[in-house]
Amino acid sequence: MGQTNAWTSEVDWRTGRWQPRSPSPPSRGWQPPPPRGLLPKRPLTFIEALDSGFRLLRFIPTLSIGSSLIVFTLWSLLLTAIGALIAVQFLSFFNDLSGNEDAASGFIALAQLGSVALSLLSLGLAHLLSGLIATGTRASFGARRTTLSRAWKSLSGRRWRLIAATLLMSGINLGLLLVLAAPTLLFATADSAVLAFVWAGLAALLWFAALIWINLRLAFVGSAIAVEDLSVRAGIRRSWKLTGRGFWRMLGQLALGYFLSNQLVQLIITPIVFIVSLLLGIGITTTAESATAQAAIAVVSVGLLLGLTLISSAVLFAYFACLVTVCFFDQQMRSEGLDLVLIRAEEDR
Numbered sequence: 001m002g003q004t005n006a007w008t009s010e011v012d013w014r015t016g017r018w019q020p021r022s023p024s025p026p027s028r029g030w031q032p033p034p035p036r037g038l039l040p041k042r043p044l045t046f047i048e049a050l051d052s053g054f055r056l057l058r059f060i061p062t063l064s065i066g067s068s069l070i071v072f073t074l075w076s077l078l079l080t081a082i083g084a085l086i087a088v089q090f091l092s093f094f095n096d097l098s099g100n101e102d103a104a105s106g107f108i109a110l111a112q113l114g115s116v117a118l119s120l121l122s123l124g125l126a127h128l129l130s131g132l133i134a135t136g137t138r139a140s141f142g143a144r145r146t147t148l149s150r151a152w153k154s155l156s157g158r159r160w161r162l163i164a165a166t167l168l169m170s171g172i173n174l175g176l177l178l179v180l181a182a183p184t185l186l187f188a189t190a191d192s193a194v195l196a197f198v199w200a201g202l203a204a205l206l207w208f209a210a211l212i213w214i215n216l217r218l219a220f221v222g223s224a225i226a227v228e229d230l231s232v233r234a235g236i237r238r239s240w241k242l243t244g245r246g247f248w249r250m251l252g253q254l255a256l257g258y259f260l261s262n263q264l265v266q267l268i269i270t271p272i273v274f275i276v277s278l279l280l281g282i283g284i285t286t287t288a289e290s291a292t293a294q295a296a297i298a299v300v301s302v303g304l305l306l307g308l309t310l311i312s313s314a315v316l317f318a319y320f321a322c323l324v325t326v327c328f329f330d331q332q333m334r335s336e337g338l339d340l341v342l343i344r345a346e347e348d349r
Contacts (some may be wrong), residue, residue, distance in 0.1 A: 019240045038140040041342045044330045049253050050260070054271030059145065066148045069311070076310055121177070122317075123215055128330070129321035131155070131162040131222035136304045137325040138193035138227060141342050142349065148326055158225055164223045165232050173211055180207045208287035216251055217243045223328040242331045250327055255322040261316050269312045
């Protein structure tokens with residue numbers, strides 16, 4: 001060591017040489033503990049994750065429910081335009097269909113299956129919503145509320161990536177459905193009704209299983225893009241890595257959260273729909289002689305029912321997106337020690 005003073009020197013462990021000791025950090029003295037956040041800065045239990053989605057929904061309603069209402073309004077307008085275009089193009093087919101009761105019953109059953117498939121296809125919108133809500137979820141660890149306008153400004157430079165990720169996931173879900181449904185059409189055109197029916201049921205099960213697996217492994221794409229400023233490809237790799245562990249726990253959380261929120265929304269909406277339908281029947285009965293009044297009542301009632309459906313879907317997906325972001329940060333705390341980073345960040349703040 002020679003003339004080196006050991007009290008003022010230290011070893012650089014990368015080179016093995018002595019170097020002047022780095023100055024000690026200044027004493028910070030006593031400071032009050034950081035405020036308790038909405039979400040705990042530690043890994044969450046199964047039930048805590050489900051509850052955190054509801055707590056986050058109530059804590060930042062303008063960001064969670066507001067963004068979901070905007071997205072689903074645009075989505076509904078798009079579906080309405082597509083449905084109107086299809087109705088105009090196939091008007092003669094629908095007229096012929098109405099004259100055959102068996103064909104009409106089959107078409108109604110097919111339409112119901114299509115509505116279920118469409119609701120599952122809309123899971124791609126969860127990536128856009130989770131990306132919008134992720135910034136508010138990150139701030140909620142410090143008990144800070146984030147408005148919709150502030151979250152939108154903070155996503156500058158990442159908005160198109162979130163939209164691209166949403167379109168990509170929706171395209172993957174739709175592509176899987178088309179690939180698995182193609183043999184059904186081939187069997188139907190070949191007059192093999194039994195094979196077409198059997199394959200249709202098998203294809204529905206395969207598509208449902210593939211949809212769950214792919215959407216779970218890529219559930220954190222939107223959150224990773226928004227929080228870590230990643231590209232779409234890097235966000236896919238990031239989500240695939242984070243969901244490599246704890247697959248069944250996250251599957252249970254997301255599936256049970258989606259089911260419970262759906263049942264809760266239906267529990268609230270069903271009485272309102274019943275009251276609206278009852279008022280519609282009373283209104284039509286009392287105005288039996290006025291066709292104009294009946295048409296006005298029917299238009300208003302249909303508008304109310306569509307509005308309730310839109311609001312219920314928005315609340316459902318707002319909670320689901322909140323739950324996805326909660327699971328995203330929970331998985332980081334479990335596998336990467338994010339809880340220590342959050343505690344240090346709040347102490348520094």
